[in-house]
Amino acid sequence: MKQVDLSISGSQITETAPKTIRKRYLFEYDFIRTLLTWTIVLTHVLTTAEENDITRPPVLRFVFDHANGGLGQVAVSVFFLLSGVVIHKNHKKKENVWTFYRDRMIKLLLPIVICSLPLIAIDYLLRPEWFAQYIGYIRNTVWFNFLGFDLYLLVFVKIFPYHVAGEWFTSVILTMYALYPLLKKWNASIRKQALVTVAVLFLYLANVKYPVFTGGDGMFSFTRGLLFFWCGMLYEEYEEFFKDKRIWIAASLDFLVLYAMYPIRLFRSTKLTNTALSFCAFVALAGIGRKCRFLQDDPLVKRVIEGSCRNSYMVYLSHHFILVNLMIRALDPEAGTLRFYLVILMASLLIYLYSAWMNKVVKEVVHAIRWMSREKLCHKETHREA
Numbered sequence: 001m002k003q004v005d006l007s008i009s010g011s012q013i014t015e016t017a018p019k020t021i022r023k024r025y026l027f028e029y030d031f032i033r034t035l036l037t038w039t040i041v042l043t044h045v046l047t048t049a050e051e052n053d054i055t056r057p058p059v060l061r062f063v064f065d066h067a068n069g070g071l072g073q074v075a076v077s078v079f080f081l082l083s084g085v086v087i088h089k090n091h092k093k094k095e096n097v098w099t100f101y102r103d104r105m106i107k108l109l110l111p112i113v114i115c116s117l118p119l120i121a122i123d124y125l126l127r128p129e130w131f132a133q134y135i136g137y138i139r140n141t142v143w144f145n146f147l148g149f150d151l152y153l154l155v156f157v158k159i160f161p162y163h164v165a166g167e168w169f170t171s172v173i174l175t176m177y178a179l180y181p182l183l184k185k186w187n188a189s190i191r192k193q194a195l196v197t198v199a200v201l202f203l204y205l206a207n208v209k210y211p212v213f214t215g216g217d218g219m220f221s222f223t224r225g226l227l228f229f230w231c232g233m234l235y236e237e238y239e240e241f242f243k244d245k246r247i248w249i250a251a252s253l254d255f256l257v258l259y260a261m262y263p264i265r266l267f268r269s270t271k272l273t274n275t276a277l278s279f280c281a282f283v284a285l286a287g288i289g290r291k292c293r294f295l296q297d298d299p300l301v302k303r304v305i306e307g308s309c310r311n312s313y314m315v316y317l318s319h320h321f322i323l324v325n326l327m328i329r330a331l332d333p334e335a336g337t338l339r340f341y342l343v344i345l346m347a348s349l350l351i352y353l354y355s356a357w358m359n360k361v362v363k364e365v366v367h368a369i370r371w372m373s374r375e376k377l378c379h380k381e382t383h384r385e386a
Contacts, residue, residue, distance in 0.1 A: 028285070030289075030309045031292060031305065032289060035075075037315050037316065038308070048327050054327060055340070073278075074274060074277050077274070077275070080173075081282045082232060085232040085233070085236045087180060088236045092236075100180070108174060110362060110365065112145065114358055119164040123164055141153070141159060155214060164321045172224070175222045175225065183229075183230060187234075197230065200226055204226070208223075242287075247283065254280045258273055311352065311356050314362075315352065315355045318358070331343055
């Protein structure tokens with residue numbers, strides 16, 4: 001049976017994959033991905049408003065202030081976990097490692113370059129004086145963003161590269177994909193799983209307590225991505241256990257309790273509360289997604305979820321630039337609630353349309369690259385026969 005390819009950029013089903021596969025297990029992952037994508041966008045709406053003294057509506061302010069932006073951090077952690085689940089589901093069988101790396105790098109890095117170029121042009125038009133002043137910095141660092149090394153340039157050189165696309169965890173995603181073939185070997189037995197789990201958890205907790213591999217505190221680090229990505233792989237291995245109704249209902253209740261107490265330090269750290277929240281959130285959302293499969297029969301809901309998943313990586317790459325530049329020009333401290341919501345609605349629509357457009361461009365570029373590769377191969381074969 002053909003595998004389903006569901007990476008950080010969204011859901012894709014191979015041409016020969018039976019439609020029943022999607023109904024059997026993919027809807028809950030699409031459901032989770034959609035919620036996470038727009039949760040991160042909403043979080044950056046609120047942080048952008050706070051950073052620019054823009055009045056936030058009371059309801060959104062309650063959500064943001066209560067957990068100090070914690071839901072956005074939970075969404076990031078759950079994204080790592082979801083990536084581990086679906087990568088392992090689709091690639092745990094033996095395959096060519098270099099083919100895996102090639103496909104992952106194309107899916108991860110090519111969209112960054114294509115998404116960035118129009119945004120860089122817009123950024124230049126909006127602030128040409130800044131570009132003229134910092135052209136050396138831009139020219140020397142933007143390549144690190146294109147290659148997904150943003151976080152590591154910051155960690156080891158203390159310079160954050162110029163970028164208009166993506167966030168700090170692009171580097172973490174890249175690292176997890178690079179480590180996956182090795183992690184897959186370590187996932188071969190219960191004993192190895194237990195040893196790796198202890199090692200990964202220790203590394204994560206140590207980096208939270210004594211930040212080393214990080215651009216800020218220990219949460220902004222590949223150790224966080226490694227913990228959740230590995231746990232996603234384990235979730236996929238023991239998925240039947242987590243499908244138990246009692247398990248996901250308990251996880252849902254635990255999430256509500258932990259979210260209510262989020263400002264309270266758990267073992268002297270809000271980061272550990274966030275970690276527990278993230279695990280509970282994934283198990284709970286997967287269970288809720290399975291119960292909500294009937295929603296895929298509604299054409300509008302199905303279109304929203306599939307569109308959000310298909311364009312989720314591009315939304316991730318482009319949303320922050322679009323939000324910041326639109327909000328600081330359309331909103332001010334005196335802006336009312338209605339105006340705030342209208343601007344955010346317009347920004348969300350603009351983000352989605354730009355992401356859909358960029359996705360089409362990426363597909364065309366990939367198609368052209370493959371066509372040229374086939375033509376080159378045919379030319380070599382013809383030359384050899386001659």
